Amino acid sequence: MLTPIEINNRFEWVDVQDENDSEHQRLIRSYKLTEEMYGYATDPSERARIEFDKDGGISLIIFNVITDESPEQATAPVGFLFKGKRVFTFTSGDTNYVHNLVINSSSSLKLPVIEEQEPIDAILGLMYKLTTTYLDKINAIDRRRAKIQQNLKINPEHSAINELMDLETKLVYYLTSLKANTSMLQDLQRTPVVPVNDDQREHITDIVVESQQGLEMAQMASEVVERVSNAYSKLIDNNLNNTMKFLTAYSIIMTVPTIVSGFFGENVKLPFETHQFGWQITVLIMVLLGFAVYLVLRHYKFFDR
Incomplete structure (x- = not known):
């Protein structure tokens, strides 16, 4: 599904969500995207990075986001593509919730005081929101871990090991994605694929700070969950002995x-x-x-x- 949104006289936002073959061809023919950059933007296994096609005048940012309660994986890439006066966001499956953030962000961009917004401003605002969701999820995991730990003191249950394993798996995804996002954002600060001014560069710094904070929180939460899991395993071993x-x-x-x-x-x-x-x-x-x-x-x- 293609959803073009006219933001202001400076750019148009095209939200690409679970596109079919005809919409794929429309992106290539009408919007003049290249197959290579389109492939990067829609690859579900793509790592967080920045890419630039000088001949096509296309800039691409791959950003890892939290999936919408996917049982297979906890994070997935989303593509932000810039071409001319258009910015494209590519989502699918468990990342389609980003569509609502795009709509909400585009609505706020229509305010008169935001008439001078550039495409990069819109993406940076969206990336900031997506980064803060990591902090919320990590805090939720830590609260769940504390509850499991408290229950283990009262009534050790074998089912707790599965819950702890799920928490550890999610934290591994979060750690990997946050590391990749932080590295990508630092590259964006040094060699922006899209020209940025001082205010925009400061906004990127704010996102880097949030991403690093999330990375530290995820590392600490992962260590605590691992220690609780090890202690629980020792408890089970002791009971078995x-x-x-x-x-x-x-x-x-x-x-x-x-x-x-x-x-x-x-x-x-x-x-x-x-x-x-x-x-x-x-x-x-x-x-x-x-x-x-x-x-x-x-x-x-x-x-x-």
């Missing part, structure tokens, strides 16, 4: 009656075989020997946790 110790002790103690009863089950002459209370004496021997084994195991602190 205690269970195995109990089963081992139980099997050792129960082996004694089996041995005694096995002897008396043989077809040979044994003590108490003809005694009036032979069966009771045999049971007493089993109990005494079992109790003796228990005392030995207890002496060596086999039952201590």
Whole structure:
């Protein structure tokens, strides 16, 4: 879907969302985009970076954003393409929520005081919003981790390991994307593919600061989640060891009656075989020997946790 939005007399914003083949051809023929730059802008595996096609007069910024609750991955690239008096945003699937941010941003750009806005101003404003969403998501993960940690103190559950694993996976995506975004923004400061003035350069600096803050938060949250996960794994291992110790002790103690009863089950002459209370004496021997084994195991602190 192509949504052209007239911002002001300086530029037009074209929001490209899940385009089909005919819209693809329209972008190439009517808007004069190149297949190469279009491919970069729509590649779901593209890394965050800046690209410039001098012959086509096209500048491209690839920016990693948080996906809309995707179960497969937590981040995905979005393409911001500049050509002439137009700026294009390319989203698809789990990044289509960016469309609403584009519409909201374009609405605010129509205010009279923003009549002098350039395309780069619109993209920088959008990138700032997208960067702050990382901070919100990381804070939400940290709150979830704290809740899981508190529950583990009360009632350790094996299901918690899956939740912690999901949190760790998301944080890995966030860390990777924030690192790539920060590097790209720093490159944009040094060698902008789009001319920027001092105010715009300062805006880029603000986004870099937010991205670095998110990176630090994600690193700290990742370390905490990893430590909680390791502690939980150790707790599970300790519980398993205690269970195995109990089963081992139980099997050792129960082996004694089996041995005694096995002897008396043989077809040979044994003590108490003809005694009036032979069966009771045999049971007493089993109990005494079992109790003796228990005392030995207890002496060596086999039952201590």
